[in-house]
Amino acid sequence: MARLKSDDDTAYEEVVRRFGPRMLSVARRLLTQEQDAQDAVQDAFLSAFKSIGNFQGDAKLATWLHRIVVNASLMKLRSKRRKPETAIDDLLPKYHDDGHRRGNGDWRITHDTAVQTSEIREQVLAAIDKLPDLYRDILMLRDIEELSTEEAAQQLEITEGAVKTRLHRARLALRESLDPFMRGESR
Numbered sequence: 338m339a340r341l342k343s344d345d346d347t348a349y350e351e352v353v354r355r356f357g358p359r360m361l362s363v364a365r366r367l368l369t370q371e372q373d374a375q376d377a378v379q380d381a382f383l384s385a386f387k388s389i390g391n392f393q394g395d396a397k398l399a400t401w402l403h404r405i406v407v408n409a410s411l412m413k414l415r416s417k418r419r420k421p422e423t424a425i426d427d428l429l430p431k432y433h434d435d436g437h438r439r440g441n442g443d444w445r446i447t448h449d450t451a452v453q454t455s456e457i458r459e460q461v462l463a464a465i466d467k468l469p470d471l472y473r474d475i476l477m478l479r480d481i482e483e484l485s486t487e488e489a490a491q492q493l494e495i496t497e498g499a500v501k502t503r504l505h506r507a508r509l510a511l512r513e514s515l516d517p518f519m520r521g522e523s524r
Contacts, residue, residue, distance in 0.1 A: 338392070338398070341386075341389050342389055342390055342392075349386055352382075352398070352402075353382060356398070356399055356402050357378065357382075359399070360378050360381065360382075360402055360403065360406045361374060361375065361378050363403060363406045363407060363410070363482070364377040364378050364381075364406055364409070364410045366477075366481050366482065367407065367410035367411065367414065367477050367481065367482070368410055368413060368414065369462050369466075373413050374410070376413065377406065377409040377410040377412075377413045378406060378409070380409045380412075380413075381402065381405040381406040381408070381409040381410075382402075384405055384409065385401070385402055385405050404492065407478065407482060407492065408492070411474050411477070414470070414473070414474075414477075415470055424469070425468070425469050425472055425506055425507075425510055429506065429509050429510050429513060430509060430512070430513045457518075460515060460518050461511075461515065464511050464514035464515050465477070465511060467514060468507055468510060468511065471493075471503060472503050472506060472507035472510065473507065474493060475489060475493065475500055475503045475504050475507055476504060476507040476508065476511065478492060478493070479500070479504050480504075480508075486500050486501060486504075489504075
């Protein structure tokens with residue numbers, strides 16, 4: 338840490354070599370394009386090195402870098418938004434007057450087979466991409482990055498209650514978006 342704070346180039350290189358692959362894996366889980374993931378990691382390392390003097394050592398260096406990579410990845414996601422956002426209410430399930438969910442049926446795909454199929458992965462990523470930013474970010478942090486509710490709240494600077502509510506709505510919207518595909522109605 339002392340070498341980093343004294344602008345030792347070899348220390349910077351050692352940090353990139355040691356933590357780069359792990360941070361690239363983090364960015365890849367959040368971003369669909371390889372180049373975007375690489376750019377986010379590069380931006381994160383530059384940001385970290387510029388602010389290394391502010392690093393207090395309260396957390397491990399890897400934890401601090403992880404947070405910076407997640408933030409850089411989320412910023413990259415936000416900046417790439419080219420289409421207007423769909424309101425979350427438009428993505429949530431619809432219900433009949435009697436309270437039953439419309440289109441409720443069994444999925445032809447099980448959880449076990451879903452993680453092995455690239456077509457399903459593409460459908461899931463496309464459905465996640467349709468979510469409004471604040472819901473997508475929470476879903477990514479909680480379900481992809483596996484941060485705790487408390488950690489996600491700190492990362493996004495919102496309350497834990499807001500994280501729980503938005504995560505629930507994001508999951509409902511994601512399930513609704515995937516429902517026709519998972520039941521085999523669309524290809």
